[in-house]
Amino acid sequence: xxxxxxxxxxxxxxxxxxxxxxxxxxxxxxxxxxxxxxxxxxxxxxxxxxxxxxxxxxxxxxxxxxxxxxxxxxxxxxxxxxxxxxxxxxxxxxxxxxxxxxxxxxxxxxxxxxxxxxxxxxxxxxxxxxxxxxxxxxxxxxxxxxxxxxxxxxxxxxxxxxxxxxxxxxxxxxxxxxxxxxxxxxxxxxxxxxxxxxxxxxxxxxxxxxxxxxxxxxxxxxxxxxxxxxxxxxxxxxxxxxxxxxxxxxxxxxxxxxxxxxxxxxxxxxxxxxxxxxxxxxxxxxxxxxxxxxxxxxxxxxxxxxxxxxxxxxxxxxxxxxxxxxxxxxxxxxxxxxxxxxxxxxxxxxxxxxxxxxxxxxxxxxxxxxxxxxxxxxxxxxxxxxxxxxxxxxxxxxxxxxxxxxxxxxxxxxxxxxxxxxxxxxxxxxxxxxxxxxxxxxxxxxxxxxxxxxxxxxxxxxxxxxxxxxxxx
Numbered sequence: 001x002x003x004x005x006x007x008x009x010x011x012x013x014x015x016x017x018x019x020x021x022x023x024x025x026x027x028x029x030x031x032x033x034x035x036x037x038x039x040x041x042x043x044x045x046x047x048x049x050x051x052x053x054x055x056x057x058x059x060x061x062x063x064x065x066x067x068x069x070x071x072x073x074x075x076x077x078x079x080x081x082x083x084x085x086x087x088x089x090x091x092x093x094x095x096x097x098x099x100x101x102x103x104x105x106x107x108x109x110x111x112x113x114x115x116x117x118x119x120x121x122x123x124x125x126x127x128x129x130x131x132x133x134x135x136x137x138x139x140x141x142x143x144x145x146x147x148x149x150x151x152x153x154x155x156x157x158x159x160x161x162x163x164x165x166x167x168x169x170x171x172x173x174x175x176x177x178x179x180x181x182x183x184x185x186x187x188x189x190x191x192x193x194x195x196x197x198x199x200x201x202x203x204x205x206x207x208x209x210x211x212x213x214x215x216x217x218x219x220x221x222x223x224x225x226x227x228x229x230x231x232x233x234x235x236x237x238x239x240x241x242x243x244x245x246x247x248x249x250x251x252x253x254x255x256x257x258x259x260x261x262x263x264x265x266x267x268x269x270x271x272x273x274x275x276x277x278x279x280x281x282x283x284x285x286x287x288x289x290x291x292x293x294x295x296x297x298x299x300x301x302x303x304x305x306x307x308x309x310x311x312x313x314x315x316x317x318x319x320x321x322x323x324x325x326x327x328x329x330x331x332x333x334x335x336x337x338x339x340x341x342x343x344x345x346x347x348x349x350x351x352x353x354x355x356x357x358x359x360x361x362x363x364x365x366x367x368x369x370x371x372x373x374x375x376x377x378x379x380x381x382x383x384x385x386x387x388x389x390x391x392x393x394x395x396x397x398x399x400x401x402x403x404x405x406x407x408x409x410x411x412x413x414x415x416x417x418x419x420x421x422x423x424x425x426x427x428x429x430x431x432x433x434x435x436x437x438x439x440x441x442x443x444x445x446x447x448x449x450x451x452x453x454x455x456x457x458x459x460x461x462x463x464x465x466x467x468x469x470x471x472x473x
Contacts, residue, residue, distance in 0.1 A: 052084040052112070055146035058138060059083075062472075063153040067121065071162035071242075072128055072267040074121035075452055078136060079472065080151055084112050086140035090119060095133035095154060102129075106461075109143075114472045118451055118460045121157055128267075131159045164240035164263025166222070167203035168213060169273040171296060172230050175352050176321050177289045181218060195228040196220040196251060200293030201280070203271030211261040213250060215280065220256065221249035229356065231389020235420045242266065273297050292323045299330050307331055322352035329361045338368035356385035360392060363399070372403040383415075390419040390426050397429035406436030424453035428463060435471055444471050 062079030069075065078090060087109045092102040101123045121129045133156050140148040171177060173196060181198060196218035202209045213219075219227050223246040225236040240246065242265035249258050277294040284290055291314060298307040308331060311319060318324050329344035342365035348358040363378035379396035386392065394416040400409035413430035420426060427450030434443030447468050454460045 056086040056140035056142050056148040057083045058140055058148050058151040061136075061138070061151050061153045062116070063136060064155055066156050066158060068158040068160065069121070069452070071159045072265060073163065073453075073455070074128065074157060074159060076119055076121060076155060076157075077116055077448060077451065078119060078138065078153075079114065079116040080138060081114055082110060082112055082140055082148075084142060085109050086142045086148070088115065088117070089139050089141070090117060091137045091139075092119070092129075093135050093137070095135050101134070110140075114469045116464045116468050116472070118454075118457065118464065120457070128159075129157060131157050133157075161244070162242040162265040162267070163238065164242040164244075164246075165266040165268055165270065166208065166237050166240060166261075166263060167206035167271050168199050168208045168219075169201040169277070169293065169297060170197040170219065170230070170233065171200050171289070171293045172355070172357065173198050173218065174292075174323050174326075174355055176323050177292055180287060180289045181216065195226070197227060197230055197233050198289060198293075199250070200290060201271075201273045201276040201297075203273075204276065206271055207261055207263050208248075211248065211259045212257075213248065213259060213261070214252065217250035217252050219248065219250055221247070223247065229386040229388050231356070231386040231391065231419075235388060235390065235423070238420060238422045274301070288318060288321075288323075291318065292327065295327050296330070299327065299334060302334070304331060304334050322348045322355060322358075325351065326355060326358055326361070329358070329365075333361060333364055336368070338365040341365045342369070354385060356382045356389065356392070359385060360395075363392075363395065367395075367399050367402075372399040375399045376403065376408075388419065390416040390423045392416075393419070394423065394425040394429060397433060398425075401429060401432055401436065406433040409433035410437060422453060424450045424455075426450070427453065432467055435467065440471050444468065447471075 058080050060079075060081040062077070064076060067074065067076045088106055090104040091100060092104075093100045102119075103124065104117070104119055106117065121134075123129060133154055135152065135154045138151040173181070177198060199213060199215055199217045199219060202213055202215055219233060221227055222233065222236040223240055225232065225239075227233050227236060240263055242263055245260050245262050247258055248261045249256060251257075274294075274297060277290065277297055280287075280290050281294050291310075295307050295310050298304075298310065307327070311324070311327065311331075314324065319328075325344045325348035329341045329348060332338070332341035332344060342362060345358045345361040345365060348355055349362070352358075359378050359382035363375045363382060366372075366375035366378055376396050376399045379392050379399065383389070383392035383396065393412045397409040397413040397416065400406075400412060409429055410433040413426060413433055416423060416426035417430060427446045431443045431445070431447030431450060434440075434446060437443075447463070451460050451463065451468070454463075
């Protein structure tokens with residue numbers, strides 16, 4: 001199940017407009033950990049003070065003694081102090097064999113003061129390092145090619161079971177979609193479609209297909225977690241173990257069925273859902289649910305032109321429906337056209353006031369239009385419609401930070417953490433809010449937790465530059 005890129009990309013753009021430290025949507029994402037800070041002019045920087053003579057000097061290494069993480073998601077933070085602007089090289093070697101396993105050399109020099117880098121615990125070819133003890137060596141080189149002494153440390157890497165990948169593509173049971181699904185007695189589309197999310201495509205020959213999951217099924221439980229909304233499913237997937245049997249429950253023709261699923265690790269390549277959706281659209285061209293799924297999958301893949309072309313072929317009644325307006329808003333969000341996106345989300349909400357994604361989209365657009373108070377209200381409404389989704393309170397916390405309400409941001413972020421402790425964007429605004437409340441120790445701790453959960457290396461480094469490094473000087 002792919003991350004909702006229309007949502008993530010749009011929110012990042014909106015928060016960038018509000019002054020929150022995130023990269024612009026659609027910006028190239030260099031492979032970790034070689035990503036550095038944003039481009040900076042060469043030479044002395046404001047605040048560097050008088051020129052420091054001699055080679056750079058590194059001190060005060062900050063490195064956890066034990067790094068524990070899920071297999072496939074292990075990373076660590078390395079922090080230190082340096083006395084002048086210099087380029088950094090970080091080398092990682094096995095304590096057992098002495099073999100050099102990774103070299104990271106961020107592109108841009110670091111200014112004098114506190115520096116942190118988030119490093120993936122992978123080798124130079126991108127493969128997960130095995131559990132064990134690793135030595136870290138850090139050196140700095142200034143503009144005159146003077147080289148510092150080596151700052152040394154070590155940590156023990158402990159790996160827990162990898163996260164599983166649910167190889168199905170799902171869409172929300174919006175009312176217009178739910179009308180085409182046999183939900184069974186008591187699950188009327190008039191109440192928002194009932195519990196669960198609709199399976200629109202299943203990876204051919206994959207784990208879900210082998211378990212018996214089929215297109216048109218509605219997922220209502222996964223690994224012991226009830227699934228009422230897309231937010232519930234996203235949280236359940238973050239706790240889904242890889243290569244271990246779990247129970248998945250689905251509604252099929254109105255009947256509840258229990259199936260056993262053994263999910264592959266999430267470092268496997270996802271299935272080609274676009275191809276599966278093209279096939280089903282040819283077979284069932286009048287099925288609105290599959291049309292919605294096909295367009296949304298292309299939006300999430302960043303294929304905006306393809307998604308627009310597909311929607312252009314829809315009947316006018318489909319484009320004028322609540323899902324049609326919702327997808328139009330998502331397309332405009334991908335293109336950073338936030339004012340027309342807001343109008344589309346408003347129309348979707350008017351036609352179907354149960355669509356949580358419409359309220360979330362309104363929050364994204366209002367944030368980009370520099371209306372943080374209205375954006376916070378929209379995110380709160382989205383939270384009410386999808387109470388299992390940690391994203392709504394998390395991004396409400398971000399806009400409350402911009403609105404100079406760190407206390408409100410802290411409370412909203414805590415609600416997100418309570419929903420899903422493995423969600424990076426729950427901990428990050430919590431940490432920023434705590435720094436604003438003059439609680440640096442707790443704020444730094446929460447920031448570090450969020451950074452270690454964050455898969456986006458470029459965004460992580462920007463957050464480090466904007467919040468973690470200043471807090472540790």
